[in-house]
Amino acid sequence: MPVLEVQDLRTYFTTLRGPVKAVDGVSFQVEKGQAVGLAGESGCGKTTTALSVLKILPSNGRVVGGKILFKGTDVVRLTEDEMRKKIRWKAISIVFQGAMNALNPVYRVGDQITEAILTHEKISKDDANERVRKLFETVGLDPDRAFNYPHEFSGGMRQRALIAMALACNPELLIADEPGTALDVIVAAQVLKLMRELKVKLNLGMIMITHDLSIIAETCERCVIMYGGKVAEYADVVTIFKDPEHPYTQGLINAFPGIRAPRSELVSIPGSPPDLLNPPPACRFHPRCPYAMEICRKEEPMAIDIGERHFVACHLVTKK
Secondary structure (H helix, E strand, C coil), X not given: CCCEEEEEEEEEEXXXXXXXXXXXXXXXXXXXXXXXXXXXXXXXXXXXXXXXXXCCCCCCEEEEEEEEEECCEEHHHCCHHHHHHHHECCCEEEECCCHXXXXXXXXXXXXXXXXXXXXXXXXXXXXXXXXXXXXXXXXXXXXXXXXXXXXXXXHHHHHHHHHXXXXXXXXXXXXXXXXXXXXXXXXXXXXXXXXXXXXXXXXXXXXXXXXXXXXXXXXXXXXXXXXXCEEEEEEEHHHHHHCCCCHHHHHHHHCCCCCCCCCCCCCCCCCCCCCCCCCCCCCCCHHHCCCCCXXXXXXXXXXXXXXXXXXXXXXXXXXX
């Protein structure tokens, strides 16, 4: 049984102009010890999908359809109290985007982690503090720095501290939202290496949210390519990079330079991401797709398995 299975998830935001269909029929699953990447342009629904899993959406957002099964339990049906006591931190935790601003600047880092532990587990404060020191060791930080203030940490140290906080209650699934944001390439590489090591050491299921396909290639076994709140393509990472079938996936890969490839001009995807308040009819990618056909403007493509759990939502594939 997968540790997490998302089935036809639909999350909408209520606005004065109407509903914004931020996530509109997303499906994927995460096995224990497996990392799954959610990739796509800004605004495609990656972070909203993650926030839906933990039910920490803004006040105007709600899950209007689908299931989010954690070890068989549909968290969509759980109450706020059940989510707080059973799911958040203890079962599923998240490393939020932006390490520079995610920690409270007026509290010591260790105290913030201790608070999370004491909120969810019945242990003494001394035991919680000792766990914080061990967590710092686990993520490669000096335990003697555990009770320093955030301003005394570098960006990379703050990111490691956030990972330690996410692991504080021994979750089975870890969500990382743009873990390399605002970090230089050397520090970002160290953080990603740490996350790969923790995934193996702790047998963690992991969801990696990023717009950078190179991060997906380094850290994940499977990849979900999202566009306009929907899944365009879903397959193992090697297949995504070597045999992409959806025109949007092909466009994303062609927009990235290859250090071993012949020098050539990068090919960008024309146009802009869709307005999810009033998305294009049928296939949401058709206004930007170089291969768009008449059926693409009239009928929404369904995701089909073209072999070895390689799912593609494109009429070009169904025409083969």
